Amino acid sequence: MQTPTELAAAYRSQGRKLTPQRQLLFHLMHGNDKHPTAESLFAEASAQMPGISLRTVYQTLNELAEMGELQFIDIGGGATRFDPNLDDHHHVVCVDCGQIRDVHVNGTAALKPVGIEDFTINEVGVVFQGVCSTCEKSRAKSNKTAHAKSPAQQAKVSK
Amino acid sequence: MQTPTELAAAYRSQGRKLTPQRQLLFHLMHGNDKHPTAESLFAEASAQMPGISLRTVYQTLNELAEMGELQFIDIGGGATRFDPNLDDHHHVVCVDCGQIRDVHVNGTAALKPVGIEDFTINEVGVVFQGVCSTCEKSRAKSNKTAHAKSPAQQAKVSK
DNA sequence: AACCTAATTAGCAAGTCGTGCGAATAAGAA
DNA sequence: TTCTTATTCGCACGACTTGCTAATTAGGTT
Ligand SMILES: [Mn+2]
Ligand SMILES: [Mn+2]
Ligand SMILES: [Zn+2]
Ligand SMILES: [Zn+2]
Numbered sequence: 001m002q003t004p005t006e007l008a009a010a011y012r013s014q015g016r017k018l019t020p021q022r023q024l025l026f027h028l029m030h031g032n033d034k035h036p037t038a039e040s041l042f043a044e045a046s047a048q049m050p051g052i053s054l055r056t057v058y059q060t061l062n063e064l065a066e067m068g069e070l071q072f073i074d075i076g077g078g079a080t081r082f083d084p085n086l087d088d089h090h091h092v093v094c095v096d097c098g099q100i101r102d103v104h105v106n107g108t109a110a111l112k113p114v115g116i117e118d119f120t121i122n123e124v125g126v127v128f129q130g131v132c133s134t135c136e137k138s139r140a141k142s143n144k145t146a147h148a149k150s151p152a153q154q155a156k157v158s159k
Numbered sequence: 160m161q162t163p164t165e166l167a168a169a170y171r172s173q174g175r176k177l178t179p180q181r182q183l184l185f186h187l188m189h190g191n192d193k194h195p196t197a198e199s200l201f202a203e204a205s206a207q208m209p210g211i212s213l214r215t216v217y218q219t220l221n222e223l224a225e226m227g228e229l230q231f232i233d234i235g236g237g238a239t240r241f242d243p244n245l246d247d248h249h250h251v252v253c254v255d256c257g258q259i260r261d262v263h264v265n266g267t268a269a270l271k272p273v274g275i276e277d278f279t280i281n282e283v284g285v286v287f288q289g290v291c292s293t294c295e296k297s298r299a300k301s302n303k304t305a306h307a308k309s310p311a312q313q314a315k316v317s318k
Numbered sequence: 319a320a321c322c323t324a325a326t327t328a329g330c331a332a333g334t335c336g337t338g339c340g341a342a343t344a345a346g347a348a
Numbered sequence: 349t350t351c352t353t354a355t356t357c358g359c360a361c362g363a364c365t366t367g368c369t370a371a372t373t374a375g376g377t378t
Contacts, residue, residue, distance in 0.1 A: 017325055017374050038365080051181045053328045060366065074235025079364060092275045112265040112287060116251045118292035119260075126270060127284045133277035176345045176354055197336080212357045217336065238335060 001069045001084030004030055010067070021045075021052050025060045029070065029084045035091075035100040037079040043130055075100065090126040103128065106111035160228045160243030161188055167225065180204075180211050181308065184219045188229065188243045194250075194259040196238040234259065234286055249285040255294035 002010065004026035008018055008083045026046055042057045063080050064070045072082040075093055081100060091139070100102075105126050113121070161169065163185035167177055187203055191225040195203075201216045220241050223229045234252055238258060249264045264285050272280070292296070 015325090019374070020328075039363095043378085046347065052330085055329070056327055059327085062366095065244065072235065074233060076231065076233025080235070086165060090272075092272065092278050092280070094278070095281070103275050106271040107266065107269040108272065110266040110269055113249075113263065113287055114263045115285070116289075117262060117263050119251050119253070119289040120295060121251070121285070121287050121289040122254070123288040125288070126285045127276070127286070128272055128278070128280050129282040129284070130275075132263075132278040132280040136279060156282070174354090178345070178355065180356070210357090214358070215356055218356080221337095265345090 001030055001064065003084065007069065016063075021049065021056050022060055024052070025057065029064070029082070031103055032084055035073055035081040035137055037081055037085050039053075039079060039083070073100065088129070092128040092130060094132040094135055095129055096126075096131050096139070099132060160189055160223065160245065166228065173226075175222075178216055180208065180215050181219055183208055183211070184216065188223070188241070191243055192261055194232055194240040194242050200241070232259065235271060249287070251287040251289060253291040253294055254288055254316050255298070258291060260291075 001007070002101075004023060005075045006025045011022070024045055025041070028041060034040075038054065039060070040058050040094075041061070042052070042054045045052050059086055061070070065072060069086075070082055070087070073091065075081070075084050075091065077098065085102060089102050090108075092101045092103050093099070094101075107126055108126060110125060130158060137138060160166070163182060167182070170177055170181070183204055184200070187190045187200060197213065197216050197220060199215045201218070202210070204211050204216060205220055220229070223230060224241075228245075229243045230245070232242050232250065233238070234250065236257065244261060247263075248261050249258045249267075251262050252258070253260075267283055268283060270283060271282075
């Protein structure tokens with residue numbers, strides 16, 4: 001995703017209006033590597049601009065996606081995540097806490113799909129599933145104390 | 160996923176009851192490579208067993224997943240898809256019609272993630288995105304006639 | 319600076335997908 | 349056949365996202 005300033009120019013050149021809501025979201029998303037959901041962005045935005053609506057957050061994210069400024073990430077589970085990182089990269093998901101981290105992957109060009117001669121392939125996505133070091137620690141702890149695993153956020157899993 | 164007969168044995172040995180609803184779903188899922196949604200399975204099931212409930216379809220799919228007999232697939236878009244294929248395989252999605260096809264991928268072992276030393280990786284999933292030959296044809300046609308693209312089912316896309 | 323108008327916002331209704339709940343039903347043991 | 353308990357089914361509800369529209373506002377015009 002471009003910088004807020006560049007986006008401002010892009011918006012103007014397309015006849016779109018530069019509202020304070022949009023500018024705030026530009027700032028919140030620019031360089032953001034947290035892969036936030038619409039709701040979490042809404043929470044951050046609300047802190048700086050009480051009254052902004054969740055609807056506007058969704059609208060702005062959708063228009064940025066249409067403009068090619070960000071991508072949607074659907075790795076199962078609940079809400080769609082938004083990614084302003086347009087570099088060629090992939091993702092790692094912690095199945096415990098649900099966090100998504102960027103990862104560069106070497107070897108994707110060597111991937112050879114077998115049995116889909118009738119498809120024209122445009123993109124390849126790689127998703128690693130694992131457990132982050134933080135969750136690994138709390139796992140060890142709960143093993144010792146035999147605590148129940150927190151029913152909090154859990155990333156549903158696909159292969 | 161095991162055969163309906165094998166599943167019957169597995170169910171009995173676990174103290175689960177063998178209902179006609181479950182047996183029907185065993186048959187509908189066994190060897191099914193369509194990656195159906197709960198709704199589409201429900202439609203098929205309803206044809207053979209009018210009155211079966213969508214709730215029961217969800218329940219049975221969830222328990223089969225818990226038993227490790229099938230996996231969930233979430234590739235963005237709408238509903239979760241269910242996959243009885245437990246072999247090591249990956250998927251291709253047609254971004255036009257949304258169909259998901261199995262694909263074996265050579266080279267996954269050579270994939271080298273960079274920058275996630277703090278993760279313990281358990282699984283790797285590869286998703287190819289493209290256009291199937293059928294959709295490719297209808298695309299060519301609509302290009303010539305300048306028709307609008309069908310607003311039908313469209314697979315949302317993630318990377 | 320006041321004005322115009324189309325774009326945008328905010329809020330609520332509605333749609334989709336999936337789960338919690340509980341009364342009615344039925345599998346399978348006794 | 350009877351009994352116990354798992355299961356089914358229907359409905360309400362929750363999470364997430366979009367449709368709709370009246371009110372507001374950005375930004376160009378006078
Ligand atoms: Mn990313
Ligand atoms: Mn499959
Ligand atoms: Zn974690
Ligand atoms: Zn297709």
